[in-house]
Amino acid sequence: QKEVEQDPGPLSVPEGAIVSLNCTYSNSAFQYFMWYRQYSRKGPELLMYTYSSGNKEDGRFTAQVDKSSKYISLFIRDSQPSDSATYLCAMDSNYQLIWGAGTKLIIKP
Amino acid sequence: GAGVSQSPSNKVTEKGKDVELRCDPISGHTALYWYRQSLGQGLEFLIYFQGNSAPDKSGLPSDRFSAERTGGSVSTLTIQRTQQEDSAVYLCASSLSRGGDNYGYTFGSGTRLTVV
Numbered sequence: 436q437k438e439v440e441q442d443p444g445p446l447s448v449p450e451g452a453i454v455s456l457n458c459t460y461s462n463s464a465f466q467y468f469m470w471y472r473q474y475s476r477k478g479p480e481l482l483m484y485t486y487s488s489g490n491k492e493d494g495r496f497t498a499q500v501d502k503s504s505k506y507i508s509l510f511i512r513d514s515q516p517s518d519s520a521t522y523l524c525a526m527d528s529n530y531q532l533i534w535g536a537g538t539k540l541i542i543k544p
Numbered sequence: 545g546a547g548v549s550q551s552p553s554n555k556v557t558e559k560g561k562d563v564e565l566r567c568d569p570i571s572g573h574t575a576l577y578w579y580r581q582s583l584g585q586g587l588e589f590l591i592y593f594q595g596n597s598a599p600d601k602s603g604l605p606s607d608r609f610s611a612e613r614t615g616g617s618v619s620t621l622t623i624q625r626t627q628q629e630d631s632a633v634y635l636c637a638s639s640l641s642r643g644g645d646n647y648g649y650t651f652g653s654g655t656r657l658t659v660v
Contacts, residue, residue, distance in 0.1 A: 443584055478548070478635050478651025479587070518578035523586065531600065532649075 438462055438532050441524055441535030449543050454511040458524035458535045461505065465526040465533075470509045473521045481521075483509060485511065514542045546570075548652035552638050554660045557626055565621045567657045569638030577649065578611060578621050579635045587635065593619060626659045633657070 441458045448454055456470075467486055483498040485491045485507075486500035492500045497510040507526075511518055519542045524535040556561050568592040569576050579591040589603040593613045604610070607625075611620040623630055634657050637649040 441586070441588070461623070465613060477653050477655075479649075480651065481648055484648075525587075531589055531592070532587075534588075536586045 436461065436538075438528075438533050439524065439526060440533045441521060442538055443536050445539040445541055447535060447543060448514060450516060452514050452542075454509075454514050454542075455520070455539060456509040456511075456522050456538050456540070457525075458507050459505055460526060460533075462526075462528060462533075463505065463529065467529070468498070468507050468528040469525045469532070470496075470498055473523060473526070475520075476507040479523055511530045515544045516544050518542050546589065547645070548638055548650050550634075550652035550655050552655055553653065554656045554658075556660060559628060559659055560625055562622065562624045563626055563657065565623075565634050565636075565657070567619045567636030567638075567652060569619070569636070570588055570650055572642055573618075573638035573650070574616065575641055576613060576619050576637045577637045578619070578631070578637075579637065580632045581635055581654070582632045590634075623657075626657075628659045631657055633658045 439460045472482050473479040478540040485498045485500050488500045488502045495512045497506040521537040521539045523537040524533045551566045570657045576593040576597055579587040581587050591598055591611050592600040595646045596613050611621045633654040635651055635654045637651045639649050
C-alpha cells in the first residue's frame, strides 16, 4: 500500500461546477499538506499549503485536512477551463515530500 | 534567472549510453532537489542538495545514478549505462531552505528522457 493514495482520474466536469479532489494517507506523522497543480509538459506549482488539521481558503480554492481520518481535500469553486491540469497532493515526512500520483482534471467549456 | 531552468527539455538516447541532465536553480536558493516522474506515478525523490553537499541521496535508484552541484548553483544529474526503465521526466526544484514551514519549491519544466 502506498503512503499517499490519490485517484488518477481523469475527472471531467462542466465549467462552473464545484470540483472536489482528494487524497488519503497512512502516516499519522504527516503535519504539512500541500496541493500542487501541474500543466502538461510543465513542472508542478504550489497551490495551497496547510499545517495540521483545518481549512484554508485562497480565492476559488479551499484546502481541507482531516487528520483523524487521514484525508485531505481540495475544492475548486466556479471551475474554469484554465483549471484543467493534474493536481498532486504532497505531504511531509522528515522534511521529504511524499507525493500522490496526481488527479487529471478536465473542465469542459 | 527568474525560474528554474532545465536542459535539455527532451533527450532520446540509446540503451547503454550515459546522459547528463542539467538544472540551473533560482539565484539564492540554497536547497535543490531532483525528482523523477513516470507516467501515472507521483514524484519520486532522487536526491537533495543543501549548498554543494548532498545530505540526502536516499532516493537514487542505483549506483548508475549520480549528481553533483557546484558553486551552490548549477546541478548535474548523470545516468550511466541507461536502461529503458530510466525513461521518465526528470524534474529539478529549488527552494530557499528545506524543512519546517517552507515548502515553496519552484520546479523547472523537466527533462523528458526516452531510452530506446
